Amino acid sequence: MAYLQILAVLVMVLGISVQTQNPNMITTQMEVNNMMYDAVCDCGREVTNQIRTLSEVKCTPTKIRIRQDKQGRQSGGEGDIDLNNINEFLGRPSDTTFVDPHYSNFKCLDGRYSQGSLYTMGGDIGEFFLGLVVYEELVGVELTPSQIKRLLTGYMDQMEMDSLHWCTDDQAIKHIESMIDETGIDIQNPRPDIQDAIIQIISEPYNIGDTHFKALLIESDTLNIRRELVETFIRVYYRILWDKDSEYSQGLELKQLVNSHQELAFLDVRNQKDCNAPLIPSQNRDLGFSLYIYDHEAANARRAQIAYFFTTQLKHMNINYDPQVLEHRIDNHALSFLEVTGRNIARNLPFYTILYQ
Known part of the structure; x- marks a missing residue:
């Protein structure tokens, strides 16, 4: 077995004493700098391709704090909301469902979701794209459609969510x-004879209903990312979605939102590290308004998983990279993306920080 060969080398080089009464459990003594150390290796533990959950969620918040960071430019006008409105919108923590973000979906940064959700720029797909941007930077070559497809489907094989x-x-x-002179298009599964026509135009900004990817396309130069990478990624996504014979099509959830944007504020939702995150509807029909909601810490938990995935992909190319350093690069891009997307969608809106603790 491979581990026995390794142990033989360690015995010769480092002077290790090895006991192997249990073939799956190796107990050793190692001398380092004239000091003896005991070590135990559980070699029977199964190794899987599952993306690691890097930290365990340990708490569910019971309190909420609301702080207004910026007033809207139309402050004082009809339709304004204040702290009381935000507090009523969020409700009591005891009435809120909290989830572990490692295993939960993220919806788009959009005020048209009536069910409680977690939110980030571009939803789950936007978080994956952040990692893809950093991956392309590190490998130093422009990714092809087939490479992007391999990475996306590889991530789907290992992800924690369904x-x-x-x-x-x-x-x-x-x-x-x-644009293509058609009516009644089912974007989930358009007729085969019009799919190529849609693919040719699908990455135009006004053919994108997600506010974040629309901003990426419009301001790719500002963000110093390749517009072609954004466009190619979108086309690859739709090709996978439309391939109904593929199991990966079932793993892509595309929500077609309706009506126009009527968000009245932007909420930056934060919770203590390693705590569950709140599921909040971004639209409350009873109160008559909707909000942009961004789950700050919850998104960070997802990025740690994505960084681990792309680190393993880099190893396949003989590029060794620390997952935490890669995560830091993803975070830097996320800050830039959030600034640009926020400016595009919420320039004149009041800004609130929501802290669950």
């Missing part, structure tokens, strides 16, 4: 229909 969420909206679909 599916990856992304969104579009009815306005984007209507724009596509007008």
Whole structure:
């Protein structure tokens, strides 16, 4: 067995005493700098391809604090909301469902979700794309459609969730229909004879219903990312989605949102590290308004998993990279992305920080 060969080398080089009464449990003594150390290796532990959950969630918040960081430019006008409105919108923590972000889906940064959710830029797909941007930077070559497909499906094989969420909206679909002179397009599964026509235009900004990817396309130069990478990734996504004979199609959840944006504020939702994250609807029909919601710490938990995945992919190319350093690079891009997307969607809106603890 391979580990016995390794142990033989260690015995000769380091002077290790090895006991192997249990073939799956190795007990050793090692002398380092004239000091003896005991060590135990459990070699029977199964190794899997599953993405690691890097930390365990240990608490569920019971308190909430709300702070207004910026007033809207239309402050004092009709339709403004204040701290009391935000507090009523969020409700009591005891009435809120909290989830472990390692195993939960992220919805898009959009105020048209009536069910409680976690939110980030571009949903699950946006978080994966952050890792893809850093991966391309590190390998130093422009990724091809086949390489992007391999990475996305490879991530789906290992991810903790059952599916990856992304969104579009009815306005984007209507724009596509007008460009190819079609009506009633089912964007989940369009007719085979019009799929190529849609693919040719699907990455145009106004054919994207997700506010984040639309901003990436419009301001790719500002963000110093390749617009072609954004466009190719979108086309690869839809090709996988439309391949209904593939198991990966079932793992892509595309939500078609309806009606126009009517968000009245931007919430930056934070919770203590290693705590569960709140599921909040971004739209409350009873109160008559909606919000942009961004789950700060929850998104960080997802990025740690994505960094680990892309670190393993880099190893296949003989590039050794620390997962924490890669995660830091992802975080830096996320900050830039959030600044640009936030400016595009919430420039004039009040900004609140929500702390669950």
